Structures are given as structure tokens and as C-alpha cells.
Amino acid sequence: MAYVCAMQIFLIGDAAQWPGWNAQPAQWIQSPEEAPAGSVLIDMLFDGSALRMAQLEAHSGPVWVNDVSGAACSKGFVRFNGWRGFAEKPRVEAAAGEAMRADAEAVAQLSGKELDWLPDTPGFVSPRVVAMIINEAFHTLSEGVSTKEEINTAMKLGTAYPHGPFEWAALIGVKNVASLLLALAQANPRYAPCPLLLTEAGIA
Numbered sequence: 619m620a621y622v623c624a625m626q627i628f629l630i631g632d633a634a635q636w637p638g639w640n641a642q643p644a645q646w647i648q649s650p651e652e653a654p655a656g657s658v659l660i661d662m663l664f665d666g667s668a669l670r671m672a673q674l675e676a677h678s679g680p681v682w683v684n685d686v687s688g689a690a691c692s693k694g695f696v697r698f699n700g701w702r703g704f705a706e707k708p709r710v711e712a713a714a715g716e717a718m719r720a721d722a723e724a725v726a727q728l729s730g731k732e733l734d735w736l737p738d739t740p741g742f743v744s745p746r747v748v749a750m751i752i753n754e755a756f757h758t759l760s761e762g763v764s765t766k767e768e769i770n771t772a773m774k775l776g777t778a779y780p781h782g783p784f785e786w787a788a789l790i791g792v793k794n795v796a797s798l799l800l801a802l803a804q805a806n807p808r809y810a811p812c813p814l815l816l817t818e819a820g821i822a
Contacts, residue, residue, distance in 0.1 A: 625679065627725065628653040631662030638706035639729050650674055658682070658725050662700050666690070666797075680721065686794065687801040688740030696722045698733070699742050703781070703789045711745075713738040740801045748786055749795050749802075749809075755783030756812035793819040 627644040629635075636646065639660070650673040653659040660682040664670060666689030674681050674695065683690050684700025691697070691713075698712040699705065712733040714722055719735060726733045736742050741749075755769050764772070770782020787795055795811075796819035802809035816822035 625725075626654065626657045627660065627728065628657050629660045629662060631660075634702070635662050635700075635705065639731075644729065650677055653677060653679070655679065660729075662705070664690070664700075680718070680725070682722075682725075686740070686742060686745045687798045689801075691738050691740065694718075697738065699745055701745060701790045701794060703786065704744060708732060709734055711736055711742040713742070741798055745798055746802065748790070749798050751779075752783045752787045752790075752795050753799055753809075753812050753815060755787075756815040756818075760812060760814040787815075787818075793821070795819070796821050 628647050629639055629644050630647055630650065631639070639662075644660075647653060650659060650661065650670070655678040658680045659674070659677050661670075661674060662684045664674075664683040664685050666685065666687065671690065671693070674683065675693070680696065681694075682696040682698060684705070685695070685697045686699055686701055688697070694715070696712055696714040696718060698710050700710075704710070708730065709732045710726070712722070713736050715738075719733075723733055751773075755773070758764060758769060759766060766784040770784050773779050773782045781789065792815065796816055799809050799811035799815070800821075803811070813822055
């Protein structure tokens with residue numbers, strides 16, 4: 619653990635993500651190749667592409683990826699829930715092999731985070747729940763039951779949610795929500811995304 623604590627931490631992300639990960643003086647970079655060998659590389663902008671995967675697999679140090687949909691399952695990375703609205707919080711859902719967890723917790727502590735370990739499967743817990751709430755809201759909208767604004771207001775007032783479903787979708791990114799639902803639906807059809815959600819995500 620002391621070895622990891624002595625490492626430099628390099629993060630790939632945008633300016634909106636900086637405040638929640640600046641507890642220790644990490645360095646922000648634009649691409650995986652900029653991270654020196656042996657450093658901890660945290661990719662907040664991981665897109666699951668073959669190119670990005672190859673770049674991260676070529677890095678010689680520990681790699682963390684913001685990967686809710688599970689594209690990097692079983693790749694030897696630390697997967698974490700880096701969705702906006704979640705990653706800024708002090709506790710972060712994560713998945714990794716048992717042998718990697720102690721060092722990952724040391725890195726998390728340097729970044730002002732505490733990790734909640736979950737199985738290395740798509741979705742974690744909070745994203746699954748929120749994605750299904752958003753999906754149902756899109757079904758409600760597509761059936762003409764109410765408007766986006768009214769659904770947002772009803773959910774915030776009726777359930778005390780911090781955001782309405784469509785506000786959540788805008789914060790997280792509709793495409794991220796759709797990608798998770800599509801990944802989960804491969805194993806369980808109840809997660810099948812609403813066609814309107816896919817259209818808004820530019821996938822349909």
C-alpha cells in the first residue's frame with residue numbers, strides 16, 4: 619500500500635469533474651499516453667472503444683475507468699461509477715479483483731474518496747436504479763401521460779428525489795443511460811430501453 623501511496627496520480631477528465639477529485643494534487647492529462655509508466659491512471663472519460671481499451675491496457679501502472687456499463691469487466695482495471703451526480707460524492711461504487719482492492723483504497727483515500735466494492739458486473743447499484751427510473755419516465759412521456767417538466771416536478775415532490783428523471787438524464791447523459799440499459803438487457807429483457815429514450819440518445 620505504501621508503494622501506491624507514493625505514486626503519482628494522473629486523471630483524464632473535463633473541468634466539471636475536477637472539484638470532486640482534487641483532494642490530493644493529482645495531475646490532469648488529455649490522453650493515456652501522457653501518464654508516466656508506473657503511475658496511477660484514472661480515466662473519467664472512458665468510452666469503451668477498442669482504441670481506448672488498447673491505450674489503457676498498454677499502461678504499466680494501475681488503471682481506473684469510469685465504466686458503469688461494464689465494457690471493461692474482467693480487464694484487470696478498477697471500474698467505478700463516474701457518472702455525473704455520483705462521482706462527486708465522497709463514496710464511490712467500484713469493482714476490482716480482490717488482490718487490487720487494498721492498493722485501490724489507498725489511491726481513493728488520496729483522492730478524498732471511499733470505495734464501496736461491488737461485483738464486477740455491469741451497472742453497479744445506484745446507476746441501475748436511476749437508469750430504470752429514467753427509462754420508466756420516458757415510457758410515461760411516450761404514452762402521453764404527462765410532460766417532462768411535470769414528471770420531474772412530481773418525482774421531486776412525491777419522492778423527495780434530488781432530481782427529476784429527465785434532469786437526471788441530462789446530468790448523466792442520455793447516451794450513458796441508454797448504453798447501460800442495453801448492456802443490462804442482454805441478460806434481462808426487463809431493462810430494455812424505451813424507444814423514445816434510444817431516439818433521444820441518438821441510438822435508434
